[in-house]
Amino acid sequence: MRLIDIIWKEISLIKSQKIALLLIFIYPFIAIGLLGSSFAGITAPDHISVGIVNELSFDSNMLGKIGVIKELSILNFDDVNSMVSAVKRKEIMVGMKLSSESPYSKMRIDLYYDNSNLLASQFFLQIAQAMIRNITVSAAQEKMSSIWETISSLGASINSEVANVREFQKKLDSSGEALQKLEDDLAAIDFTEIEGVLNQQKGAISGMQSDSAQFKKDFAEFKASFITMKSDILALKPTLTSYKSSIESTASQLSASISSIDSIIASLESVKASSPVVIGAAISELQKNRAQLVSYRNSLTQAIASISQVESNFAKIEDSIKKADALFAKVDATMGGLDSQMSSSSTAISTVSAKLQLFKDSIDEVKNLITEAKKSKAEISAKLAESEQLLSSFSIKLSDFKKIDPSTLVQPAVFFENRVYDVDPFGILASNVLVIVLIMTCMLLTSILIILERTQNVSLRMRLSPTSKAYLLAGKIVGQLIIAMIEAGIIFGVAFAKIPLPFPIFGISFLGFGLHSIVSLPELFAAVVLISLAFISFGMLIAFFAKSQSTAILASLLIIVPMLFLSGAILPIEFMKPFMQLVSRAMPLTAANNLLISLVVKGAPIMDSAVEIAILAGLILLVFCLVAVKKEY
């Protein structure tokens, strides 16, 4: 019973602490709520940003395969330095450099990762490596598959080639039979008779044909011309007669005209005295005209004489024409005899033609045979070309296969890890430890001591003293800072020092861990001061609301534990949901951790962490504003 009473007393005590009670019940909800909101349902980040520098001198399907992994978002870089800078700026999680001596050798994959965080870096490195390894295995499998396919297709192709050869053999056999038949047909043809007939007719037909043809041609021309001439001549006679009559008439007219002119002239002569000039001119003119008319008449007279002459020759011509007609009839008879000779020759020629036709048919058969042979040859050639191509490709593939290093089929790629920061992981740990120690001590101590002063009523004396609140606060803060500096000094002292012991103690030969860092000491000092101030402010903020030390401790834990989980020191920030990543980055613990890592691990200047500095300074400012408003310090 006593034990039960004691247990009940304990529970009652807890129940009596209202705020502590609230914290006890709220705290689990907050802790699980925060962590659940951040990490629930997350097994790995949705995607990892990866940078690639491709130093391969050949096309590789590896890049294409990497590009289709939906969990990777790829950024290409021209050189390793820019990719490493991107890793340092956290634009990408992992950088990869692909290189290889040849398409047949193992691929070398250099992985570059941010080693300023112990956990996140390894997470992403391993995840990226696992993804890439899957691809390389897949690539090796593809290679093996292609080799197997090639071998399988080689087997199938050989079978098909064997079938082709058999077919070629069959075709060759059928070609031989046809050729034999052709030979027999050709042998049956009697060329001697054909040659005899041809020789006989050759001379006759040859002479006759040419003479006959020529004669016929000439005669036809001549006969045509003669007929034309005859018609013309016969047509000419009446024309001439008519022409002659016309000329005579014209000549008579001209004579009449001349007589008229003479009478006119005589008339004019008679009257010339009245107008000598004019009439004289007219008489002259008339005389001229008369002279011309006389000339014309003379010409006409000559023409009449000529025509009479032609009329007399015409009779002679008519006689000649009659003779010619008789000759033409004779020639026609001769031409008839010639035709009958040629007809017999034609019969002989028909015989020859028939024989020739037989020959022609045979020749056609040969042609067909040749055509078929050509076709077969083309087919065979094509098939042979295909076979040659196939065998060549096989040969090339086999040559390629020979070039492949067999070990690439098992391990197509070799991975090399490269840290972007040349730092001992212990440096990261030391920074994390310092931040955790500072938050625990600064926050807890500050809040506890403020509450202690309040509960011990000392704050009342402070308020009633002439010393200003600012002075009192400054003294408190500096006191806490000194403690923080001592802690930082101890931690970094042990981290950086490496003092040899005179003799090993429990296997330890050195005091300190000899951490190497290029951190600037003044900047490190400033950072530790800022971080300590921020956590001291946080402690003051807690003391602002907490009324007892137990509440202050609980509240501090309520704040510290979730911040620890969300700071990335235990689980990578990148694994959180996007909104919680923002929340995490705004937390003072995260900002403090990142600031120290940047200085100690990355060796970056302090102003590179301007965001973190702003977050910490913001917290300090907020708390100081609250303190300024509150009457108690």
Add this chain to the structure above:
Amino acid sequence: MVLLSIKNVSKIYGQKKVLDNISFDILEGEIFGLLGSNGAGKSTLMSIILGLNEPDSGEISVFGSAKIHDSIKKISLVPQDPAFYADFSVEKNMHFFGSINGLGGAVLEDRINFLLKWLELEEFRETTADFLSGGYQRLLNIALSLIHDPLLIFMDEPTAGLDPKMRQMFWSKIRELKKSGKTVIITTHYMDEAEALCTRIALLKKGALLSIGTPEELIRQYGGIKVVIFKMEKNVSQADIESIKKALKQESVIERGNLLIIPLQQAHSVEKIAAITQWLIDKGYNILSAMTKEPDLEDVFLNITGEKMVV
């Protein structure tokens, strides 16, 4: 000289008026008592005077200035609860609070030595404050409040919870402070303390100032009557009681068992007591003992407020 002047000071918390138009002055060199039950407004008034709180109306001037901070070095508070660092030694506490009150060097050392001696804390110089007994913790409290030699000292229930010897010691120290020219303002529930120490007293009830004056003035004005109590061997008869009433011309003669209780006006009370005593003897009564109860501040409070002082 008026050191502290309070004029029409009122303070309201929510709907409750905790101070209602309080006005009085405190003179230099006096020990002034603020008397009242819990919730009378004593602590609120003190916090306002000390500048820890702001009045809703009224004015306060300390050492002639409305700004308490101008006179902060001359003022001190001895809080009711210990106000020191429990983990520091006596001397370390004194060093620290002397420092924040503007003292240092030899001046501070002398002051510490003086106070340790005056308050009989010498032997506890190096003792951690938490290990002191309650009484010595109170003395340390006083020492820390006097470290800067203030002129006006507020003491909040200075002897609450102390044994009689310690109380007497505290009273003597307070009187010494007055003798040295300090002005002391005490809040107390103890009427005897207020009567013993205070030159003037202000009576407060529910934020209102009921009366202010020297203890004698208040008792005289509001104290009421003396009471004489006779312890008799046997009960006094009713007839004799009536006779006493008639003789005294008053109705309030009370018999409680073998006690005869007779309230008397102050005037000629001694003669009346002698006469009653004689009469009882003459009547054959045996008087075992007689005692008189003088009116005190408690009676004053009761008479003014109609209530007993609630501690």
